[in-house]
Amino acid sequence: MMDKVFALVLMMTLSCVAFSQARRVREPSCETEPPFHYLIVQNALSDDKRMSDRHREMIVFLDETAFSEENLRLLFVHLAMKYPFPKILDVTVETKWNRIPNPYACPGSGVAESEQPYSDDQFGYHWSLFMRRGKDEIFRYNPDVNNGHIETVTLAGKPF
Amino acid sequence: LGTSTPSFGYTNEYKIYSSVTGKEITTLSDTGEKTKTSVYMNGSVIAEMGFDPGVYHTVQFKHTDPVSGVEAETNVSGTGSNSEGNRTFEAFGAEIPSYSEASAEVPSYQHGGSVLNPEHGCEVNGGPVRCDRLGIWLSGLGIPVVGGVIIQETTISKANYLKLNNEDELANIFANRGGIFEKHGNEMWFVMSYSEEAGISAVELGSRAKGTDKSQASRLLTKAQTSISQDCINALKKLGVWDRVQNLLKTEKLYDVDTIQNEPASHYFANLAAKGLDVGTYFDSLHRDAYTVRGKGNKTGIYYRSSNVNLPSEPDLRLHETTHLAYPTVLPAGQTTYLDEILAKALNLEQQAGLFGRNKESWSDAVSRYFNNKCDPREEQGGWQRAIIDAGGVK
Numbered sequence: 352m353m354d355k356v357f358a359l360v361l362m363m364t365l366s367c368v369a370f371s372q373a374r375r376v377r378e379p380s381c382e383t384e385p386p387f388h389y390l391i392v393q394n395a396l397s398d399d400k401r402m403s404d405r406h407r408e409m410i411v412f413l414d415e416t417a418f419s420e421e422n423l424r425l426l427f428v429h430l431a432m433k434y435p436f437p438k439i440l441d442v443t444v445e446t447k448w449n450r451i452p453n454p455y456a457c458p459g460s461g462v463a464e465s466e467q468p469y470s471d472d473q474f475g476y477h478w479s480l481f482m483r484r485g486k487d488e489i490f491r492y493n494p495d496v497n498n499g500h501i502e503t504v505t506l507a508g509k510p511f
Numbered sequence: 512l513g514t515s516t517p518s519f520g521y522t523n524e525y526k527i528y529s530s531v532t533g534k535e536i537t538t539l540s541d542t543g544e545k546t547k548t549s550v551y552m553n554g555s556v557i558a559e560m561g562f563d564p565g566v567y568h569t570v571q572f573k574h575t576d577p578v579s580g581v582e583a584e585t586n587v588s589g590t591g592s593n594s595e596g597n598r599t600f601e602a603f604g605a606e607i608p609s610y611s612e613a614s615a616e617v618p619s620y621q622h623g624g625s626v627l628n629p630e631h632g633c634e635v636n637g638g639p640v641r642c643d644r645l646g647i648w649l650s651g652l653g654i655p656v657v658g659g660v661i662i663q664e665t666t667i668s669k670a671n672y673l674k675l676n677n678e679d680e681l682a683n684i685f686a687n688r689g690g691i692f693e694k695h696g697n698e699m700w701f702v703m704s705y706s707e708e709a710g711i712s713a714v715e716l717g718s719r720a721k722g723t724d725k726s727q728a729s730r731l732l733t734k735a736q737t738s739i740s741q742d743c744i745n746a747l748k749k750l751g752v753w754d755r756v757q758n759l760l761k762t763e764k765l766y767d768v769d770t771i772q773n774e775p776a777s778h779y780f781a782n783l784a785a786k787g788l789d790v791g792t793y794f795d796s797l798h799r800d801a802y803t804v805r806g807k808g809n810k811t812g813i814y815y816r817s818s819n820v821n822l823p824s825e826p827d828l829r830l831h832e833t834t835h836l837a838y839p840t841v842l843p844a845g846q847t848t849y850l851d852e853i854l855a856k857a858l859n860l861e862q863q864a865g866l867f868g869r870n871k872e873s874w875s876d877a878v879s880r881y882f883n884n885k886c887d888p889r890e891e892q893g894g895w896q897r898a899i900i901d902a903g904g905v906k
Contacts, residue, residue: 397840406751408841429816439751441839442854459842460807461784462798463835463850464875480856484751492854499862511749 362394379433385425387417392451396437405437415446420478420492420504427481427490427506444479485509539865747834752858753777755837756830763836764812765822768794781808783847790814801828803850806842809853831882851875859891 371417393410397418413422423444428444443452452459487508491501503510523541528534534554538547541648550558561569574583747753766779772791776784782802784793794802794814801822802814813832815822822829835850838857842848852874855862860877872880 391842393843395841399840404754406840408839408843413640419854441857452846454845457845458807459844459846459848460781460783460809461803461805461835461842461848461850463798463803463832463878464801465855478856481851482857484749491859501817501856501861 353406354462357466372480379423379429383425383429383432385429388414389417389426392454394434402437402494406439406441407434407437408450409440409442411442411502412448412451412480413444413446413477415477417481418444418446418492420502422477423481423492424504424506427488430481431483431488431506438483438485440481440483442481442490444481446478447476450476460470482511484511521860529564562812628831652693660669739826742888743830743882743886746858747837748833750836750838752834752840756833759833759836760829764810765834766810766814768814769817779814780804783809795870801832803832805836805850827882827885828879831878833880849874851878854878855881861891 368382370381390412392412393408395408397404397406399405404461411426411430413426415488426444427442428473431440434440477496477497479490481490487501487510488506489510490506492504493500493501524546525539525541525543526535527537527539529536532551532554532626534551535549539546540546546561548560549556550560550661556569556573559802561571570586572585574585583887623671692898744753765808770792771779772789772794774790776788776793777786777789779790781794788796794816800815800820804814805811813822813836821829822832834854838850838854839848855874855877858881860874860881862872862874862877862882884890
């Protein structure tokens with residue numbers, strides 16, 4: 352009889368431990384879904400052979416009126432939970448329609464000049480960039496479109 | 512080269528040869544005293560009598576395996592006459608120590624080297640090589656080596672400054688002289704004169720290296736060729752692309768526009784260049800030192816004119832452009848991405864304000880400033896500000 356009681360207590364203890372551990376795993380839910388409008392316009396994985404080398408690159412179009420540090424926190428926490436793998440995740444947030452790639456199937460190109468000329472088109476809109484590197488999660492954004500100041504917010508782990 | 516080589520003293524000695532066998536019988540010192548007499552049997556030395564003047568005489572019997580070349584020495588009591596007891600030689604005559612340590616003392620040039628530490632112990636691609644030979648080899652590659660160190664060519668910039676106190680002074684000097692301005696914190700300075708002089712910096716070659724270790728000399732050579740600062744390595748690791756950058760530095764395609772300038776630009780830049788342009792005309796229209804292109808039918812790589820800039824020996828510029836090939840890893844579909852902008856944001860590079868708050872530098876300028884300053888973290892937010900004003904910069 353005592354053995355059965357002991358086994359029952361042990362099972363209940365283990366269940367509680369397992370339950371508490373499961374609760375610590377971050378998972379997206381309806382509660383974490385951001386209460387504002389956004390569109391994921393790119394969600395791509397790099398084609399590295401090893402999973403550990405892969406990067407996920409996302410582009411999100413965010414309603415300009417929803418652009419705030421608090422909303423960015425909600426958005427990035429939600430996306431980080433929704434896409435836990437791979438460990439390297441970048442999410443670019445744009446608020447200007449002409450900066451959003453069209454849904455082409457064609458590949459894109461990239462150019463970099465050593466001295467790209469100044470352009471007024473580089474200013475006047477909000478942007479943000481979320482970066483996850485393992486356990487470290489940060490995001491950068493420009494709080495004021497009229498100056499070039501960049502704010503960095505650490506969501507998890509160490510700042511970088 | 513010579514200064515990296517140990518100096519040696521020389522002592523004369525005299526040898527007496529047998530008129531019958533032609534073999535060396537006795538060795539005399541420079542003062543005429545007998546120092547060694549050899550005993551032969553069937554053409555091989557079987558014993559040596561040593562003379563240490565004024566102290567004692569010794570007799571050593573030598574036993575040589577004619578096939579392997581292994582030598583053993585015993586004294587008159589039949590025991591090993593030295594601490595090693597025998598000597599083994601490798602194919603080229605260098606002595607192989609009988610102990611198993613990974614390093615050995617620096618051997619003498621006069622008596623050949625040890626395979627565990629050939630001469631000074633430099634290596635190339637894992638193979639032992641004398642450091643003075645390595646120096647000659649590096650020199651042949653155009654890398655100057657003097658006194659055992661790799662000499663890197665570099666440029667030392669010098670400028671004389673005039674501090675400007677207000678916008679009127681700036682407008683006045685700009686109207687009358689034009690030129691380059693710099694902003695240091697809240698202060699504005701006009702560059703009165705600017706010059707660049709050739710200079711050198713040195714990277715010391717390893718004087719000794721363990722035989723089983725990776726090539727110290729090769730590491731130093733790599734360091735000299737790339738000169739990637741620790742700040743840059745840290746920054747690229749945080750960005751998650753350091754491994755990619757390292758691989759790209761070995762594999763990336765560098766296009767010298769001087770050699771392809773007459774070819775159609777569309778063969779290299781797809782639809783980035785207008786139809787009918789050749790590579791040289793298109794590249795020159797950009798007015799840039801380097802141009803990195805990726806994806807969508809383009810020939811991915813870094814373009815430059817060797818007549819303008821020697822990209823392979825410009826580590827800051829090359830690392831800048833190579834990082835563009837590594838980040839971002841995936842390009843958005845169907846559009847052209849400006850790689851400087853996305854890299855600057857990821858590296859936390861603010862666009863610095865120009866003089867008196869006018870204009871901002873471009874994203875490309877921000878990234879160039881960062882890499883040209885060896886990824887100094889102070890080049891991120893705040894800190895040192897620099898703006899170069901051209902004719903359109905102040906109105």
